[in-house]
Structure formats: C-alpha cells, structure tokens
Amino acid sequence: MARPRNTESDAAILADASDTLREGGYDALVVDDLARRVGVAKTTVYRRWPTKNHLVAGAIASWRGETPVPGGGSLEDDLVVLVSDLAEFVDPAPMRRMIAELVAAAVREPELRPHVDALWRERRDALGRLLGAGSGVADQLLGAVFYRAIVSHEPLDGEFAAALVRSTLAGARPQ
Amino acid sequence: MARPRNTESDAAILADASDTLREGGYDALVVDDLARRVGVAKTTVYRRWPTKNHLVAGAIASWRGETPVPGGGSLEDDLVVLVSDLAEFVDPAPMRRMIAELVAAAVREPELRPHVDALWRERRDALGRLLGAGSGVADQLLGAVFYRAIVSHEPLDGEFAAALVRSTLAGARPQ
Amino acid sequence: MARPRNTESDAAILADASDTLREGGYDALVVDDLARRVGVAKTTVYRRWPTKNHLVAGAIASWRGETPVPGGGSLEDDLVVLVSDLAEFVDPAPMRRMIAELVAAAVREPELRPHVDALWRERRDALGRLLGAGSGVADQLLGAVFYRAIVSHEPLDGEFAAALVRSTLAGARPQ
Amino acid sequence: MARPRNTESDAAILADASDTLREGGYDALVVDDLARRVGVAKTTVYRRWPTKNHLVAGAIASWRGETPVPGGGSLEDDLVVLVSDLAEFVDPAPMRRMIAELVAAAVREPELRPHVDALWRERRDALGRLLGAGSGVADQLLGAVFYRAIVSHEPLDGEFAAALVRSTLAGARPQ
DNA sequence: CACTAACCGAGACGGTACGTCCAGTCTTATA
DNA sequence: TATAAGACTGGACGTACCGTCTCGGTTAGTG
Structure with a gap:
C-alpha cells in the first residue's frame, strides 16, 4: 500500500559495495561515499542495512560462486x-x-x-x-x-x- | 643520562588492556580511556606499542599459558x-x-x-x-x-x- | 466532484500541534511524530500546511483569544x-x-x-x-x-x- | 602543562563564522564547511563551542561595535x-x-x-x-x-x- | 450507476546537517 | 629522555528531520 522500495537501489548498492570491498577491502567501503557513487541518499542505505557490517554481509553474499x-x-x-x-x-x-x-x-x-x-x-x-x-x-x-x-x-x-x-x-x- | 622508562607502567597498561579485552572485547579497549584508567598519558602507551593492535597483541601474550x-x-x-x-x-x-x-x-x-x-x-x-x-x-x-x-x-x-x-x-x- | 477533505483531520492536527508546542516548544513538534500520533499520513498534513512553520502559525492561531x-x-x-x-x-x-x-x-x-x-x-x-x-x-x-x-x-x-x-x-x- | 589551545584557531573560526553569518544568515553557517574553510578539524570547533548556537553567539559578540x-x-x-x-x-x-x-x-x-x-x-x-x-x-x-x-x-x-x-x-x- | 478527480494511509526517498567517537600525532611544561 | 596533560587532525559513523514522491485504495458528486 505504501510506496514500494526501489529494488534497483538494492542491487546497485550491493554491486558497488561488492566492487569496493574487492578492490579496497573493508575500510575502503565508506557508506557516505558509496551513497554518493550510487546516487542514493545515505538514509536509503541505512533503511536496508542497519549497519555497515550488515551491508558488507549482504554484498559478499554475491561472491559465493558455483559449487x-x-x-x-x-x-x-x-x-x-x-x-x-x-x-x-x-x-x-x-x-x-x-x-x-x-x-x-x-x-x-x-x-x-x-x-x-x-x-x-x-x-x-x-x-x-x-x-x-x-x-x-x-x-x-x-x-x-x-x-x-x-x-x-x-x-x-x-x-x-x-x-x-x-x-x-x-x-x-x-x- | 636520560630518564628511564617506568616499567611499572608497562605492566599496569598490559594488565588493564588484558582485563578490558576479556570483559568487553576489542572495541571496548579505547586507548584514551585505558590511559585515564591506568593514570598514564596516552603518549606513554604509544611510546611502547605503536598501534592499538600491537598493544592488543601484547596484552594477549599474557594469555598464552604454559605449553x-x-x-x-x-x-x-x-x-x-x-x-x-x-x-x-x-x-x-x-x-x-x-x-x-x-x-x-x-x-x-x-x-x-x-x-x-x-x-x-x-x-x-x-x-x-x-x-x-x-x-x-x-x-x-x-x-x-x-x-x-x-x-x-x-x-x-x-x-x-x-x-x-x-x-x-x-x-x-x-x- | 472530488472527495472532500476530512475536516476532522484539520482539527485533530491543529489540536495536537498546539498541545505539543505548548508542552515541548518548537523543536518538539516533529511532523512525522505528529502524524503518527494523530493517526494521519504526513501527506495529509502537508496538503493543508505547506511547511512546518505554516502549521505552527495555524496552531498558534487558536491561542489568540478574545480581544x-x-x-x-x-x-x-x-x-x-x-x-x-x-x-x-x-x-x-x-x-x-x-x-x-x-x-x-x-x-x-x-x-x-x-x-x-x-x-x-x-x-x-x-x-x-x-x-x-x-x-x-x-x-x-x-x-x-x-x-x-x-x-x-x-x-x-x-x-x-x-x-x-x-x-x-x-x-x-x-x- | 598540557599543550595549550591555539588561540589563532579561535580567532579564525570566529572570524569565518561571523562573515558567513553576515553573508548567508544562520542556516548558511555549517560547521563542517566552516572547519574546512578555516583549515581546522571539526572537533576543534566543538571543543570550544559545544553547539552551533554557542558558536553563533561567540561570533556575533564581535559585532557590537562602538557605542x-x-x-x-x-x-x-x-x-x-x-x-x-x-x-x-x-x-x-x-x-x-x-x-x-x-x-x-x-x-x-x-x-x-x-x-x-x-x-x-x-x-x-x-x-x-x-x-x-x-x-x-x-x-x-x-x-x-x-x-x-x-x-x-x-x-x-x-x-x-x-x-x-x-x-x-x-x-x-x-x- | 459509472466515472473521475481529489483525498488518504503508509512509508520510501533525497538531501542536509548535526554531534560523536576514536586513532594516532604533536606540543608544552615538568621531572 | 620520559612523562602527564590534553590539544589537534582526520575520517567515519549513525541519527534526525524536512519536504517530496509513489503506491494502492477510498469517497464524493457529476454525467
């Protein structure tokens, strides 16, 4: 009934987080910067993942690869x-x-x-x-x-x- | 010729760090707070251990026990x-x-x-x-x-x- | 022709705003919170008063008393x-x-x-x-x-x- | 005995705050921006004035002029x-x-x-x-x-x- | 009686600033 | 040279609100 979450934002945030983590590691992932890069408000990130750590966990979920x-x-x-x-x-x-x-x-x-x-x-x-x-x-x-x-x-x-x-x-x- | 280091400070710092780590974990160990508790200047801590992590390693060393x-x-x-x-x-x-x-x-x-x-x-x-x-x-x-x-x-x-x-x-x- | 505004909402919003202002002052009046208290959507507030300040002015108007x-x-x-x-x-x-x-x-x-x-x-x-x-x-x-x-x-x-x-x-x- | 506060920072902060207030008003004074302009860490500002309002009060003190x-x-x-x-x-x-x-x-x-x-x-x-x-x-x-x-x-x-x-x-x- | 325009609740969203926290470095006076 | 005290830089974090937007659904009055 309410405005639905933009699922593209989810994907874009995760993709950027994933890339940043791979390239620069944990400390390179800065929520403020990520939001700016993705073109999303910081609040939009925090609405989905209450903490940087949660975001990190979400991001790496895409790393699992094929068993x-x-x-x-x-x-x-x-x-x-x-x-x-x-x-x-x-x-x-x-x-x-x-x-x-x-x-x-x-x-x-x-x-x-x-x-x-x-x-x-x-x-x-x-x-x-x-x-x-x-x-x-x-x-x-x-x-x-x-x-x-x-x-x-x-x-x-x-x-x-x-x-x-x-x-x-x-x-x-x-x- | 120069003033010697106070070896009691070493021990006191390590003891406090060790206790704090056990009780509250890594994030509970805040160098500022530790220095205040021990009654020592932050400089005194950093002169001995160049980094919080080094201090942690030192504190943990006392946990090794006997092999x-x-x-x-x-x-x-x-x-x-x-x-x-x-x-x-x-x-x-x-x-x-x-x-x-x-x-x-x-x-x-x-x-x-x-x-x-x-x-x-x-x-x-x-x-x-x-x-x-x-x-x-x-x-x-x-x-x-x-x-x-x-x-x-x-x-x-x-x-x-x-x-x-x-x-x-x-x-x-x-x- | 279109659905008319609910005038009870006007009154309820003003009443709550007035009370909140009296009790806690300007900063205590948070539009989000007010809407939740009154049981009204934020949109309903902003449709009537374009700005928090306008709402405040409206709420205060009830304080005028008799000259x-x-x-x-x-x-x-x-x-x-x-x-x-x-x-x-x-x-x-x-x-x-x-x-x-x-x-x-x-x-x-x-x-x-x-x-x-x-x-x-x-x-x-x-x-x-x-x-x-x-x-x-x-x-x-x-x-x-x-x-x-x-x-x-x-x-x-x-x-x-x-x-x-x-x-x-x-x-x-x-x- | 401890490192003394840098009084030049005080002056520079107040001067910038004062100018910014005159030019853009209250909302134009953004602590983050001010710190960057003055070349000072935000903490240095907050160490001196616990709140933006306190800083504002300090800044306008220089406006008194000659009676x-x-x-x-x-x-x-x-x-x-x-x-x-x-x-x-x-x-x-x-x-x-x-x-x-x-x-x-x-x-x-x-x-x-x-x-x-x-x-x-x-x-x-x-x-x-x-x-x-x-x-x-x-x-x-x-x-x-x-x-x-x-x-x-x-x-x-x-x-x-x-x-x-x-x-x-x-x-x-x-x- | 159907249609349509405005209303409504819910809540996502962009944007902006705030104040806080901590690590590690630097400065001063003293011992 | 070591020390206490604490100022300083630098950087990130998470929070708070404002005002806008987008849904799905509701409610008149008109044709």
Missing part, C-alpha cells in the same frame, strides 16, 4: 575437485582479507553469522555429503583451508588441495 | 594432550573473539603477524616435533581447532580433541 | 485594559517561546509574516483606533511588551502594563 | 544620537535576521541569553544612564527599535529615531 558437482570420480578425486574449488574461491588476497574481517565481525555481532556462513555453506554441504555429515572430516578440510587463508597466509593451490585430501584420507604418520 | 611437554605416552596420547591444551586455551569466548579480531588485524597489517602467531607458536612447534615439521599435519590440527573457534563456533573440549586426533591419525573413511 | 473591547473609560483606562490583555496573552513561557521562534521563522520566510502578525493584529488595531493608526505609538506599546517577552525575559503583568501606559502617555522625564 | 558617548547636547539630542546609532546597528537585513534567530535560540537555550544580551548591553546601559536605570524608558526605546527590526519589518533610520525619541519624551496624545 561444482563432482559426479563420477573416486572419493579422492571428488574431494580434490571440491577442495580445489574452495581453495580457489578463498585464495585471492581481497577474499582472504574479507573473510578474516567478516569472521571477526561475525564474532562481534552474532546476527551476522548466518550471512557469513552462507558464503561456504554449499561447499561445506557438498563435502559433508561425500564424507558423512556428522563425521567432522568436512570441517577438518575447511579448517585447513581457512587456516592457510587467514592464519598462516600460505598459498592455496591445487597442489595443496591434493596433498591435503590425500593426507586426510590416508591418515597422518609421523616423520 | 605442556608431553613426555612419555604414545603418539596419539601425546597429541591428545597437546591438542586438548590448545583447545582449552582457545575455547573461552573472549579468547575466540580476540583471535578473530587479531587474525583480521594481522591480515590488514602484516607487521602484526609474528606477534599474533606468537600466541600459538609454541604449541604449533610442539605438534611439529611430534608429527614432522614439514608434513603439514600440525597445521591441519591447528586449522581444525581454529575453525571451530572462530568460524563454526562449536564447543572445544577434550572429547573433540581426542576425536580430532584419532580421525587425523587414522585417516578419514566416508560414512 | 477586549474597552468601551467607556478614559484613554488611559482603555489602554491599560488592552495592554494588560496583550501582556497576559504573551506572558506564558510557551507563548514567549513560540513568539520568538515564529518571529525568527517569519524573518527567514516572508510568506509567513501575515500569519504570524495575525496573532496580534486585532490587539494592534484596537490600540491604533485609540491612539491614531499612523502615530506609531501603538507600536511603541507592542514593542515594549515584546521586548519583555522575548528579549529581556522580564515578567509581564498588569502592573507593568499600567506603568507602561502611564509612562507612554505622560512622556519620559529623566531621573 | 557613542553623547557628551554635550540636550537630553533629546543625546538620546537621538544613541537611538540612531542603535537603529543603524540593527538595521541591515542580515543583522535583523541574526537578531531574530538569536533571540529565538536564547529562548530555547537559556545559557545563550547573556551572550546575546551582550550585543546591546552597552547601548542599553548608555540609555539607562540618561534616563534613569529603573525607569524602564530605556527598554521602551529598545523595544520600539527591536519591534521594527524583527516584528513589523519597517525601516530603521535617523528619522524614525528622532521621531521615536521626541514622542517618547513628549508623551503620546491621541489623534
């Missing part, structure tokens, strides 16, 4: 496909940065958690389907990838993914 | 001791919060990395000694722990540690 | 009646506040002037009839009253009115 | 000198506007009153010395001037001043 559906290979091959894809998704420096930033933001404001988790939920579920959802092994793989991405800052490539899968499947042996 | 030296048991037993200890160290909510915050800060400002890493370096090294430093398995364990701590927000207890070690040693098997 | 018609007495007596009545009208704190606010608004937006002047036009005309419209003495009396009301913030009572009239009629003598 | 000291003439001549000077001071359109605005602001925030009153205190005192401080006639003259300035919006010139003084001294006679 591959590894049809036929062996368990190891299928896992390598999924983990490689995850590694590739997470690898770019701006993405690492955003993930670290968002993980921190989600700790500060719990309502952000589901939005942040959504980024890798599909990939996590795919791993869970292969490995058994309750086994925890999927999270071991995710954990190893995130550890490299935001803690140890080591490269994330196909080689790493393959080695990780092999090691995880085979079990660790010292030396 | 156990698992002498005699089997490989699995020794790992469980170390991983349980790590889990216990990382588990408390303020610690999770700070780790997320510091990990993000370290991504933003690379010079912070060694200070942040120092928080778990000893435990990581101990795991490396048991598992072979280059094998990457130590990081798999760390990754799994951090993943729970700051991403999936699941509990971190001895049971989890034992299951993680067992699964990691034995190798994953689907279903 | 006395001093029939019989001497010139001095008649003037005291009129000036006392004006003083009483202007004296209450909310009225002083609104007059100051409206006078300022009328300086900013000249189209408001007639509406604001209307508040005291009748009383001014009555004084003019007694004193000669072009003599300027009526405005001297009004000026003295307003000066107390909004500049010097002194009390406005019958005693003051009587002294003012006497002094004005007799002419000032130093000491 | 003439009417030495020798007759009472009427001396009064005409003073009232003409007051009229001239108050006459310019920006000044009328500011006075109306400030009078309203002083009604809203009583702590502003003394600063606003200071604008004409000297002239009021000078009138009081000629006419007797307690007689109230000084305020009658001031009231008449302010009434023209901000209520009736009539011109304020020497002719008016002379007529006002004459009428006030002689006493009003109808017709």
